[in-house]
Each structure stands twice: as C-alpha cells, then as structure tokens.
Amino acid sequence: MNAMDLGGSSTVAEAGAPLEPGLLAADEEDVIEALSTVYDPEIPVNIFDLGLIYNLDVQKDGTVHIEMTLTAPSCPVAGAMPQQVANTVALLPGVGVVTVALVWDPPWTMDRMSTDARLALNLP
Numbered sequence: 737m738n739a740m741d742l743g744g745s746s747t748v749a750e751a752g753a754p755l756e757p758g759l760l761a762a763d764e765e766d767v768i769e770a771l772s773t774v775y776d777p778e779i780p781v782n783i784f785d786l787g788l789i790y791n792l793d794v795q796k797d798g799t800v801h802i803e804m805t806l807t808a809p810s811c812p813v814a815g816a817m818p819q820q821v822a823n824t825v826a827l828l829p830g831v832g833v834v835t836v837a838l839v840w841d842p843p844w845t846m847d848r849m850s851t852d853a854r855l856a857l858n859l860p
Contacts, residue, residue, distance in 0.1 A: 747838040749818035752826030754833060755798030762830030764794045770825050776806075777813055781856050783821070787848025790839060798832030800825055805844045814838065 755761060771784040771792075783789060783804065791803035804821060806814055813820075818836040826834045846859065854860070 747815065747818050749822040749836045749838075750833060751819070751822035752800075752831060752833045755830065759798070760830055761796055761798040761832075762794065762800075762828050764792060766828055766830065767792060767794050767800055767825055770828050771802075771821065774817075774821055774824050778811075779807070779857070781849075781853045783817075785850040785853040785856075787850065787853070788844065798830055800831055800834045802834070802836045803839050804836060805839055807844050809840055 768784055771789060772782045774783045775781065776783060776786060776788070779786065786807070788804050788806060789802060790805060791801070793801040795801075802821060802825070804818065806817060811817075818838045822834045822836045825831055825836075849857075849859070
C-alpha cells in the first residue's frame, strides 16, 4: 500500500510482508539503525536523531509500527517520507509488515533532537 491520507489528520504508509513463521524477528536496535539511514532532505541529520520518531513498536512476529512527525506540516516531503521510512525498515532481515503513521500531535520542537543532531547543526 502506498501512503494515503486519512481524513487530513495523518498519513499512513505500509511496506513489507508477514514474516515467515520460525524466522527470527529483528530487534528495536536494528530498526533504529535503519531509521538512522533516512535523512530529512532539508536538514543534514537523520530522522531518528532529529527526534521525528515518536513511537516505535517492534513485535515478536516482525511487525513494526512507527509513529513519526516532520519538522513542519508544510514540509515538502510530507507525502513521501512515511513511505520511504516504511520501505527502508521493511528491507531489514527479520522485519515483516511495517506501518508508518505520520502524526502532528504533539508538534515537533528542537527539544526532541539528540545531542548528536545538535552538534551536527551547531546548536547549543
């Protein structure tokens, strides 16, 4: 399924397929590592360190649910970023179906950024 709008309040994207029974599911650290390879196109920092990932649920059957936001609702990649995130995580061994929901509440603030992101952007 591609990204789709749900009543104007959020976008949901899916990728992947159910994990074969008996296969070992990826762990949260693996998923975070994959999320750290996705960059905001306007800011040279990955989405995890930017604090754009609000919730990450990695289940024992390989299913992954992610809630994320963007730095601003007017971000030009708002329609494409959730699908890119879903596709990236779905490529991991041990990952089945990935669902990414783009949410706007609470609004993102710079307080959510990691120390590494602050250093990369020369912020205090």
